[in-house]
Amino acid sequence: MIRFENVSYQYPFQTQKALDSVSFAISEGEAVLFTGVSGSGKSTLIRLINGLAPHYYHGQVSGQVLVNGHDNATRDINRIADDVGTLFQDAEQQFFALSVEDELAFAHECRGVGPDKIKKTIEEVVDRFFLERVVDSAIFDLSEGEKQKVALASIVSLKPGIIILDEPSANLDPEATAELATTLDKLKEQGITIVVVDHRLYWLSGLIDSVFVLQGGRIVESGDFSILENDTKRVNHGLRKTQIRDSRKDLPHVREADTTAIEIADLTFAYRNKRLLFDHAYITLPVGEVVAIVGENGAGKTTFARLLTGLTRMHSGDIRMNGAVLKPRALLKKGSIVLQNTDHQLHMKTVRAELEIAAKGLPESERNRRVREIMQHFNLDELALRHPQSLSAGQKQRLVIACGMIKNPDVLILDEPTSGLDGLNMKIISDKLKQLAGLGVCVLVITHDLELIEEACGYQLRLPLNMEI
Amino acid sequence: MPVLSENSKISNDPGIIQRLDVRTKMAICALSSIVALFLEGIYPLSILAVASMVYALLHKRLVVVFVSYGAILVMGLMAAFCVKIMTVVMPEMGKMEIQLFFSPFLRVMILVNVILALALSSRVQSILAALKTLRLPLVIYLPAAVMIRFIPSFIVDIKQISESLKIRGYHINPLTITFHPLLTMRLLFVPIVVRALRSSDELAIAAELKGLGYSEKISYYKTTALSLADYCAGGVATTLLCGACLFEYHDKLF
Amino acid sequence: MSNPVRKKRYWQTRELIVIGTFAALTKVASLLIAIAGGGMNPVSLVLKNIVATSLLIVLVYKVRKFGVLTLYALINSLVSLLFLGGNVMALPGMLIAGIVGDGFIMMTGGYKRAWALVLGVGLFDLLSRAISLGYSYLTVREEPRLLIMAAIIVAIGYTGCLLGLGSGLLFVKELRHAGIVRE
Numbered sequence: 051m052i053r054f055e056n057v058s059y060q061y062p063f064q065t066q067k068a069l070d071s072v073s074f075a076i077s078e079g080e081a082v083l084f085t086g087v088s089g090s091g092k093s094t095l096i097r098l099i100n101g102l103a104p105h106y107y108h109g110q111v112s113g114q115v116l117v118n119g120h121d122n123a124t125r126d127i128n129r130i131a132d133d134v135g136t137l138f139q140d141a142e143q144q145f146f147a148l149s150v151e152d153e154l155a156f157a158h159e160c161r162g163v164g165p166d167k168i169k170k171t172i173e174e175v176v177d178r179f180f181l182e183r184v185v186d187s188a189i190f191d192l193s194e195g196e197k198q199k200v201a202l203a204s205i206v207s208l209k210p211g212i213i214i215l216d217e218p219s220a221n222l223d224p225e226a227t228a229e230l231a232t233t234l235d236k237l238k239e240q241g242i243t244i245v246v247v248d249h250r251l252y253w254l255s256g257l258i259d260s261v262f263v264l265q266g267g268r269i270v271e272s273g274d275f276s277i278l279e280n281d282t283k284r285v286n287h288g289l290r291k292t293q294i295r296d297s298r299k300d301l302p303h304v305r306e307a308d309t310t311a312i313e314i315a316d317l318t319f320a321y322r323n324k325r326l327l328f329d330h331a332y333i334t335l336p337v338g339e340v341v342a343i344v345g346e347n348g349a350g351k352t353t354f355a356r357l358l359t360g361l362t363r364m365h366s367g368d369i370r371m372n373g374a375v376l377k378p379r380a381l382l383k384k385g386s387i388v389l390q391n392t393d394h395q396l397h398m399k400t401v402r403a404e405l406e407i408a409a410k411g412l413p414e415s416e417r418n419r420r421v422r423e424i425m426q427h428f429n430l431d432e433l434a435l436r437h438p439q440s441l442s443a444g445q446k447q448r449l450v451i452a453c454g455m456i457k458n459p460d461v462l463i464l465d466e467p468t469s470g471l472d473g474l475n476m477k478i479i480s481d482k483l484k485q486l487a488g489l490g491v492c493v494l495v496i497t498h499d500l501e502l503i504e505e506a507c508g509y510q511l512r513l514p515l516n517m518e519i
Numbered sequence: 520m521p522v523l524s525e526n527s528k529i530s531n532d533p534g535i536i537q538r539l540d541v542r543t544k545m546a547i548c549a550l551s552s553i554v555a556l557f558l559e560g561i562y563p564l565s566i567l568a569v570a571s572m573v574y575a576l577l578h579k580r581l582v583v584v585f586v587s588y589g590a591i592l593v594m595g596l597m598a599a600f601c602v603k604i605m606t607v608v609m610p611e612m613g614k615m616e617i618q619l620f621f622s623p624f625l626r627v628m629i630l631v632n633v634i635l636a637l638a639l640s641s642r643v644q645s646i647l648a649a650l651k652t653l654r655l656p657l658v659i660y661l662p663a664a665v666m667i668r669f670i671p672s673f674i675v676d677i678k679q680i681s682e683s684l685k686i687r688g689y690h691i692n693p694l695t696i697t698f699h700p701l702l703t704m705r706l707l708f709v710p711i712v713v714r715a716l717r718s719s720d721e722l723a724i725a726a727e728l729k730g731l732g733y734s735e736k737i738s739y740y741k742t743t744a745l746s747l748a749d750y751c752a753g754g755v756a757t758t759l760l761c762g763a764c765l766f767e768y769h770d771k772l773f
Numbered sequence: 774m775s776n777p778v779r780k781k782r783y784w785q786t787r788e789l790i791v792i793g794t795f796a797a798l799t800k801v802a803s804l805l806i807a808i809a810g811g812g813m814n815p816v817s818l819v820l821k822n823i824v825a826t827s828l829l830i831v832l833v834y835k836v837r838k839f840g841v842l843t844l845y846a847l848i849n850s851l852v853s854l855l856f857l858g859g860n861v862m863a864l865p866g867m868l869i870a871g872i873v874g875d876g877f878i879m880m881t882g883g884y885k886r887a888w889a890l891v892l893g894v895g896l897f898d899l900l901s902r903a904i905s906l907g908y909s910y911l912t913v914r915e916e917p918r919l920l921i922m923a924a925i926i927v928a929i930g931y932t933g934c935l936l937g938l939g940s941g942l943l944f945v946k947e948l949r950h951a952g953i954v955r956e
Contacts, residue, residue, distance in 0.1 A: 102724060131728050134728075135729075136728045138721065382688075383762070399947060626913075634861070644812075646855055665792075670801055719794035723787030724787075
């Protein structure tokens with residue numbers, strides 16, 4: 051179905067090859083995984099399969115890429131698209147419309163398909179992907195798992211023989227990830243060839259037939275899924291684990307902690323015309339250990355972070371830090387949140403300027419000292435003059451955490467800090483969080499990443515509060 | 520404006536205006552604007568102003584309509600105040616005669632009413648359907664659909680960026696905008712421009728990979744035909760507009 | 774037998790998407806600055822126009838093709854008309870401004886010359902405002918002095934546009950430095 055014959059590829063304006071002399075073959079109905087650290091050439095490889103490279107990104111290709119028997123060099127992207135469908139990490143970024151039904155219809159409308167045929171196709175995919183409940187919903191009202199299902203349904207409705215999934219589990223919680231695995235398994239049973247590129251590996255063991263590990267643009271390992279179970283190889287290639295214990299089941303609850311840095315009493319809050327998220331709740335948060343805030347979508351994880359940092363006002367309640375009650379304004383000074391989207395938090399021309407503006411409340415000499423210290427602590431020295439938006443995902447994440455830390459907050463909250471990061475970067479972030487917690491900062495992590503929870507977290511706060519495992 | 524939000528609600532029981540097809544509302548809007556521009560007489564303009572006010576009020580969102588009227592009144596008063604100052608400072612500019620304000624005021628009223636009726640009865644989710652009914656070519660339909668799709672996303676993005684700045688101790692408000700305009704612009708807009716460029720790239724790639732934009736023709740799923748209500752509204756509007764023109768020009772015509 | 778690469782359409786899908794994205798961003802940014810700055814604040818009036826023009830400069834750098842300003846103006850006016858309270862009478866004016874702006878860029882060296890792009894956008898901004906003022910004149914022709922305030926506001930706004938031409942170029946330079954804009 052897919053054959054690479056000694057393929058090399060170089061992007062425009064780049065001096066090094068992104069892919070170097072790669073050869074492999076994938077049969078019809080096979081499920082294949084490409085993995086490797088960031089920058090190893092995985093994305094380039096799938097761009098060569100779906101034709102984005104070189105038709106969209108330009109650049110130089112040598113060798114031959116054959117998809118369904120046709121040479122990609124001789125076909126336009128839209129012709130290759132008849133054979134290959136691609137689903138990216140952030141499903142919402144692929145949507146053209148604001149409602150599910152409009153989205154499912156859009157690609158067919160633009161291809162000039164008649165309304166009756168579109169109706170039939172939509173009915174088919176709605177049925178196949180169990181979308182009846184959401185077909186009339188607005189895209190923004192869907193959970194990440196539902197968005198991905200809609201995006202996948204939209205692609206499958208175009209009837210490609212190959213489906214490529216780029217980091218499909220990065221934004222999903224473990225339950226939605228398991229559902230995705232089941233969906234892909236069914237598609238595979240129907241004879242569709244599945245190509246997955248992902249850093250998270252644990253959910254793929256039952257699905258994948260062949261694995262290719264990339265490094266520096268070359269395939270360095272290949273075989274069945276068991277080759278990833280060798281820990282030495284896995285660590286050497288910067289990969290994540292293939293088996294993860296769901297530590298949410300046995301991680302102690304924050305109330306079991308011996309030390310208490312923050313005490314929240316009588317917390318009551320609800321959004322307008324919505325049910326109470328917190329009803330006279332009492333929560334204590336410890337120091338010295340990273341706390342995982344877990345729970346389903348809509349359980350109030352982000353709301354809790356907003357209440358704790360004063361971004362949203364409580365209906366009632368007191369927050370005490372080391373015994374003293376704090377007002378919302380003081381909370382904003384004492385706490386810091388690192389949001390999920392790093393791009394939204396990078397504003398300046400250089401990494402150093404970014405840290406300086408984050409420390410703007412400090413006197414100049416103190417500020418310069420803090421910037422120096424924090425750059426060293428987060429290994430950002432060499433990147434001081436780089437444009438923040440030009441950094442890799444792992445480097446950006448380190449920078450935004452450094453910005454969050456520069457004012458020495460008592461509470462640091464991070465929203466999904468490791469989604470989309472490879473094993474190497476996940477380990478770096480997890481070590482930093484543990485270090486910060488060790489320094490006496492109350493570190494809270496809102497995350498679905500089971501590996502991060504297992505690596506870094508000592509306690510959990512499960513929301514809603516009355517829901518215990 | 521509430522219609523900007525994806526969560527903006529319109530009454531569950533759609534009023535007369537909500538039931539009208541967007542083509543009808545656009546036609547009424549365009550014709551009324553053109554006719555109001557040509558008319559000069561107080562009476563024909565008054566008839567149209569009252570009729571258009573009823574048309575806007577049928578929307579049942581009285582607060583939004585009256586807030587808009589209030590804003591226009593404030594702007595009008597400020598403009599009149601400017602004129603007053605000019606006539607005092609420069610008497611050679613002539614006197615301020617209040618009756619000269621009537622026709623401009625009525626024209627603006629007509630224009631605002633028909634625009635409100637069109638804009639306030641449209642939800643962002645249903646705008647795509649409205650665009651479909653216009654049967655536009657792909658070259659207009661695709662960017663317009665993308666624009667509509669991104670308006671709610673960008674509002675959310677800007678809110679998030681503004682909050683991330685608040686966390687860092689920088690508040691976006693009239694004071695910071697006035698005293699630190701360049702820093703505000705950088706802090707707020709570097710992330711959003713980067714986001715826009717990345718989003719458009721990602722969406723373009725998704726489009727290419729779905730084979731969009733290569734078909735010779737575009738089809739429209741679920742478009743609506745004009746209903747009896749549309750023909751009635753169109754008929755009433757045309758009669759009123761013709762009547763107003765007849766009122767103004769009957770001396771010249773007959 | 775594989776299908777050969779087909780003849781390209783004048784407008785590529787990606788270009789249409791960039792135009793739609795920037796039209797949305799310009800609209801949202803202008804609206805939010807106006808709200809955040811508080812109604813008639815002249816600084817927010819200038820800032821709003823700086824941002825809008827800067828974004829337009831980034832757009833013409835990304836989509837260097839005859840018709841980009843015209844299509845942008847058309848999409849912007851159409852969507853504004855449909856649900857943002859835009860004026861139907863502004864549509865022809867914006868279209869004319871777009872066509873003249875595009876024509877000017879073509880005649881003064883084409884879309885590869887930075888200064889032609891800047892002047893073209895400047896002309897587009899000027900014309901669209903002038904046409905809109907002309908329309909306002911027709912609306913208040915019995916008492917044209919009512920236009921004084923509008924003219925002052927437009928003049929303040931256009932100062933922002935002129936500043937936006939420079940800041941737009943700086944933006945493009947920075948985006949190149951960040952590796953986000955490559956052309």
